[in-house]
Amino acid sequence: MIPTPALEIVVLVWGLVLLLAEAFVDKLDKRVFAIAGIVGLVAVLLGSFFLAPPPPAASTGFWSFYTADPLAIFFKRFALATTIFILIMAIDYAPAIRMGVPGANPQAGLGEFFALPIFTCAGLMWMASAIDFVMIFVSLELVTMSFYVLVTFTRRNPATLEAGVKYLILSALSTGFLVYGITWIFGVTGETNLARIGAVLARQDFDHVPLLFGFALVLVALGFKIAAVPFQIWVPDVYQGAPTPVTAFLSVGSKAAGFVVLLRVLGPFSILPQVGKLLVVIAALTLIYGNFAALPQTNLKRLLAYSSIAHAGYLLIGVVCFAGTAVAFYLVGYLLMTLLCFAVVVLVAADGGEQIEDYSGLVRRSPFLAGAMLVGMVSLAGIPFTAGFLGKFFIFDAAIRQGQTLLVVIGVITVGCGFYYYLKVIRAMFWLPPPNDAPVIQISPLSRGAIGLLIAGIFVFGVYPQPILNALNPPAPVAVTAGR
Amino acid sequence: MSPVFFWLASALMLLFGAAVIMNRNPIASALSLVVSFLGLAALFMSLDAFFIGIIQVLVYAGAVMVLFLFIIMLLDLRAEERRKINLVAFAGGVAVAVIFFGQLCLVIGHLRQAKQSFPALPLNHPDDVRSVGLLLFGNYNLPFQIIAVLILVATIGVIVLSKRELR
Structure with missing residues (x-):
């Protein structure tokens, strides 16, 4: 029986190992690292079917940020499966990376292109488990940060550069909305944990308008992630300009994680x-x-x-x-x-x-x-x-x-x-x-x-x-x- | 804390915050931002949050601003000064800002805490470096560790995206 948090740790360590190995191995065909990444993620995916039952939710510490309920485990598997297919796509995309990345060596940048999705996957898995605004923010940022790099990866292509800049600026703006919204919600309820926010809201003892304001700001940021109108302006250009496997990753992984967070955040706020x-x-x-x-x-x-x-x-x-x-x-x-x-x-x-x-x-x-x-x-x-x-x-x-x-x-x-x-x-x-x-x-x-x-x-x-x-x-x- | 100090520091912060976006010269903007950060640090200090105040000065006014200035020096400043203001975009931006400000005032008007004064802080100053450390490595350990991964990814990203020729 495997404790649930071990899944992310294994994914993360495997990503680090691949990144380090890639730095020291010169002669090898770099596509080996993508295969290794796929094998590692498949192993974690199989491991996710042998999980130990989670301890009850705590009021402080690890289990007040992280949950291992069926929804979380389901979306962890979802993130793993997505990343596996993305890496398979990335192998076929390798020639285009060679054209798009400036480098003396024809394999330049390939190792990073195969390793970064693994870190994104860890971020998506943490997002699936996040039940505290602090944790939501941190894991969302890990995912976004790795997407900044991945979207701009083939930077010799002007369309990709444009996509990268647009994604960076608009995504940073949406992060600003998220943090500002969280501070308002914290200001009204005094809590960042979603369960405890729910408890405060159930008591009906709070200022409605400021809370709604905070929630609306959080919704703006999540709307950006899931590409809902009117926060969709970035989508067409970024999807068209980004390397195709990254576009697929954005449109599946990032969107799904956004919906999990939306479902979790709506839990306490649905009584409004x-x-x-x-x-x-x-x-x-x-x-x-x-x-x-x-x-x-x-x-x-x-x-x-x-x-x-x-x-x-x-x-x-x-x-x-x-x-x-x-x-x-x-x-x-x-x-x-x-x-x-x-x-x-x-x-x-x-x-x-x-x-x-x-x-x-x-x-x-x-x-x-x-x-x-x-x-x-x-x-x-x-x-x-x-x-x-x-x-x-x-x-x-x-x-x-x-x-x-x-x-x-x-x-x-x-x-x-x-x-x-x-x-x-x-x-x-x-x-x-x-x-x-x-x-x-x-x-x-x-x-x-x-x-x-x-x-x-x-x-x-x-x-x-x-x-x-x-x-x-x-x-x-x-x-x-x-x-x- | 004396109210005079509060008003002084807030005025300093807001004034120079406005100067950041009003100035056409990026260097003047960046330096105004430093002063704005100093005002914010002063506010933190007046709330007995000495550690955060010092960090505000060291990290933001110090390290981050030096970085900004370096980047600005690499840009073409003349182009920025020659640029004409796009009136439609300007009006739109002002409208959004005014609407947002109005909304903010409305929301603050509804906030209960805004109408009552906060209780005075206890006189025995807590050891705030110790409390911040205990929080980061105790309760908030998991998010803190994830930030470490985030910074790693950012570092890799900077190298991948900024090196002229990858090896």
Whole structure:
């Protein structure tokens, strides 16, 4: 039995070991370090299924900052799985890193590019467990700091530099909002621990306006992380300019962690009536903006950026209804289909471009990749028997139960928009002729396996969602002991 | 603490804080920021938080500002002075600032603590270096350790992003 905090420590130490080893080994192919990172993270992921039960929450010390409840453990696995796929993508992206990083040695910078996501993963895992504003702030900053570096990594490319500067400035601004909001909340309640803030709020003995002000400021910062309208302005440029594996990491890892923190923070604050209304407005705006702005896009990464805003809207519907399980399931579906699409983008962009027209006739150049992209797009659009459909189904189901008719109506209309822009990509791949000189795309066995796994996941969870639903609401422990 | 001291230090802080954004010359802005930090340090001292006051001077007014000045020296100052003010952006920025300030006043008007005076501090001064240390390495040990990881990542990032030629 492994104590839960050991997971992060192992991830962190493994990252340090790889970083150190990379500094002393010159001759080796640096991709070995990515493989080593993947092996280490897979080991931790397996280890996360043999966790010791956590001690009860304490009022001070370690366990007042850190929780090991099912939600935390679920999202730790989520972060680990995301990082594993990101590292696999990063191996395929290595040639582009060589072009984008100034260096005498052709392998310059590769070691850091493979090691930094491991530190980000540790940050995401801490975020999943954070139950105190101090801990939320520190782990969020660890994640953001490593993303500053990763987004700007291929700095010879002007678009990447632009993306890096935009991300740095806007993200720093949003951090400012977060800290300022936390100080207001602390000023009113005298606590940073979410459970104790909840206790103060339950007593109804506080100043409403200053507390709402503080909460709104925190919401601004979290809205930035999850790319909710009107805090989404950075998303299209940063997603388009950043190295593709980093874009995938931002759109899955950073967003999921943002939603976990949002769910945790909403716990105590949900008793304020204004909070629900505010979230409904944000969700509606996000749905409308993300889906309609995606319609005219011609660059696939930019299209996926707007699609990521749109999906934040669907997730926010789940958050408004406090349907934690539905949100978690949607995020798993989102992980599978988004990583699948970005994995294909990395492989196709290696000897093509990122415009949708570069995908013309992809089915002739690589039927496997075209099929993978088809599954990804179909699931993003939400066609039955895919994880994307069931995710939307659970979210809308929760919304109908809560009587959020307006959000359901907007959601259904915007799903219709989604069909148009996702199917545009499918049309290019299957109906348009390929350019004459387009080479056949080579795929490494590792990526082929990863893509196959993602496709399988989309279909398996699209018809059999029980494993994920049970992970968050574990069946009574009595049944487990009785079975032995 | 004498109220005169409080008003003096606050006025100093706000005045030079405004000067930071009003000045066209970046060096003058940076030096105004130093004075603003000194005012803040004086406020901390007057609240008996001597350790934080000293750290404010040493770290912010000292180390961080030297860093700022170094960076400013690497920039092209003339370009900044020649730059014209974009009126629309200026008006927008002022509007946002005014709205935010108004909102802040409103919120403070609703704050109970703002209407009552705080109880006087006990006369026996606590050993604040010791208390800060105990808090950091005791209760707040986990976040403190994560900050160490954060700084490591930042260090790696600076090297990766700033070296002219990576090896």
